[in-house]
Amino acid sequence: MLEAQDIANSGWDYTNSNSYITLSMWVRSSVAQTFYWIAHSLDGTAKRYPFAVTLAANTWTKVEQSFPGNASLTFDDNNEEGLRLDCGLYWGTTFTTSSVPLDQWGTHTYSERTRDFDATWANTTNATFDMTGVQLEVGSKATPFEHESYGQTLAKCQRYYQETIFTNGQAGNSAGTNVYGNLHTIVSMRAMPTVALNGPLEVNSSGVNTTQSTMNIASYGTSSVNRFIIISNFSGLTSGKGACIRFNANQNLITLSAEL
Amino acid sequence: MITYVLNSFENQQCIQKYIDNQFKGAIPSDPTNTDYQEYLEWLAEGNEPLPAD
Numbered sequence: 001m002l003e004a005q006d007i008a009n010s011g012w013d014y015t016n017s018n019s020y021i022t023l024s025m026w027v028r029s030s031v032a033q034t035f036y037w038i039a040h041s042l043d044g045t046a047k048r049y050p051f052a053v054t055l056a057a058n059t060w061t062k063v064e065q066s067f068p069g070n071a072s073l074t075f076d077d078n079n080e081e082g083l084r085l086d087c088g089l090y091w092g093t094t095f096t097t098s099s100v101p102l103d104q105w106g107t108h109t110y111s112e113r114t115r116d117f118d119a120t121w122a123n124t125t126n127a128t129f130d131m132t133g134v135q136l137e138v139g140s141k142a143t144p145f146e147h148e149s150y151g152q153t154l155a156k157c158q159r160y161y162q163e164t165i166f167t168n169g170q171a172g173n174s175a176g177t178n179v180y181g182n183l184h185t186i187v188s189m190r191a192m193p194t195v196a197l198n199g200p201l202e203v204n205s206s207g208v209n210t211t212q213s214t215m216n217i218a219s220y221g222t223s224s225v226n227r228f229i230i231i232s233n234f235s236g237l238t239s240g241k242g243a244c245i246r247f248n249a250n251q252n253l254i255t256l257s258a259e260l
Numbered sequence: 261m262i263t264y265v266l267n268s269f270e271n272q273q274c275i276q277k278y279i280d281n282q283f284k285g286a287i288p289s290d291p292t293n294t295d296y297q298e299y300l301e302w303l304a305e306g307n308e309p310l311p312a313d
Contacts, residue, residue, distance in 0.1 A: 080292050191292040196285035218267045218274040219286040229286075230269065257285070259294060 001260040002136070003190065004043055004082025008075040012138045016069040023065045023085060024142035025134040031121040032057040036096070036114040039067050040084040044074030048108035050100055050115060060130075064142045070105040079190050081260045085136070086113070089129055090122035158187045160260070163198075163253045166245050171205050171237035172230065179203055179234065179243045183219075183227040189258040195219035195227060199252030203234055205243040210234050217254065224258065264299060264309040275299055275309065 013019035023039070032055060039049040051065050075082045097112045106112075121127050133145040162185055169181030185193070200212035212233040220228045237243065245254075263281075267274040275287040277295065287295045303309075 078292070192288035192290035194285045194287050194293060194295045197283070215283045216276070217286050218269065218276065219288060220269050220272040220274055228269075257295070
């Protein structure tokens with residue numbers, strides 16, 4: 001999935017049939033089969049471009065597929081999903097039709113996403129599929145994969161998902177059950193994030209450790225960088241006292257999600 | 261079963277999602293957040309969120 005603004009501002013003249021973007025990757029399937037994948041645009045009238053990928057068993061193969069522009073394509077300049085590359089290993093005939101033409105743009109419909117699949121891979125016990133070196137670039141030819149540092153790729157991923165152990169806050173209500181605090185995201189996220197927990201948190205306040213009886217967190221604010229949070233379902237806290245979330249035995253965390 | 265609870269703090273709203281009474285997350289009122297989009301679809305089906313305790 002790609003944000004629409006990243007396609008709109010990529011330099012691809014996407015309404016011009018003489019302008020291209022190119023997808024490249026290395027793939028390996030444990031089962032020989034032809035897979036029918038699609039590029040799928042989501043803004044305006046949804047369009048799809050089906051193409052075939054034929055693989056021999058257990059053989060690393062470089063896939064290169066170019067997509068021309070089309071007068072009916074639309075990509076908004078915003079942070080919502082604009083282009084999806086569906087590299088499916090099997091779709092049932094609820095979603096496919098044998099007559100879907102390959103290598104051309106057409107209107108995306110629920111039942112005609114791509115051509116009917118052979119189910120060989122899907123019906124093979126313990127079948128595997130590997131994919132690496134995925135790159136999408138402007139132009140009609142694939143260039144060598146552009147390697148990034150681990151940190152660069154991690155920061156890109158953090159635009160969509162982060163985990164944190166929020167450190168300092170304050171016991172915030174007279175009932176002694178809530179902790180108030182502020183979250184600052186590691187990088188600016190795509191949208192205001194959904195804030196959740198992957199387990200009950202433990203807090204230390206006034207030298208006493210206490211764990212949430214059940215998971216609960218509320219999040220407020222209008223920013224994708226800063227969130228005011230209220231973590232509840234503690235007991236015995238004293239309002240106004242400092243509070244620190246601790247790593248507990250299960251290393252439970254606060255999760256922030258702004259996925260497409 | 262999916263349910264949503266509306267919480268508020270100083271005139272701001274937070275939507276909390278539950279599945280089978282298990283807390284799943286605090287959703288912001290951001291039209292580009294996909295969880296919020298899912299919440300709006302749930303409302304459009306005629307469902308109503310619960311008030312906070």
